[in-house]
Amino acid sequence: MSTILAKILLSIVFILSISRNSDAQFEDYCIADEQATEDVLQNAMNWACKNGADCSAIQDYQSCFFPNTTKDHASFAFNSYYQNMKHNGASCYFTAAAILTGLNPSHDSCKFEYLP
Template identity: 60%
Template sequence: MSSSTHLIILSLSFLLLFIITPTISGDVSFDEEWCIADEQVPDDELQRALDWACGKGGADCRNIQMKQPCFYPNTVRDHASYAFNSYYQKFKHKGATCYFNSAAMVTSLDPSHGSCKFEYVP
């Protein structure tokens, strides 16, 4: 066989692999992104970023208030993650980023838990 025949066979093999491979399902998605607090950032920095996101930033922080579905766990990190994601999903199509002065990061793992659902906007 010639090298061009090998190349064609290899190309067809990859094409078949993509056609017959089942779609991945579950909590991991390669095209969905959420914005969460970086685990390595101290709470005081997260609190400043959280205050900005829920204030001037315009994030919807109602769900992290007491007696709301995302109040627990009641930690700065968890509340910041919810607020950062709310801001990011709300404004990413207008150029917003998941930065928050290096306090946040993007993840493809849905951070929702229990009755607390993190928004995702395609």
């Protein structure tokens, strides 16, 4: 077997082993885009909370109330909506106010849901 073919086969085996052993690398969370304005985030968050997001955790003094910022609350609402609705074709767009990330944004007692 030529060395080039051996290197190609080794590369394929390596790539396959990574994808089989690391399911977490494919998790996606929907969070507020840092570049979105407060008004855009607030409007998009209001829409998400009325259309499928569970926003109870960002209500006064609940598990995800702090930090009490529009960006943090919008991130939670966007992710909740996205996780609940992505299997029905929903996206993480929110009028360009949100982005997908592979990093889990959970912090302290605030746990962001991930549904495979």
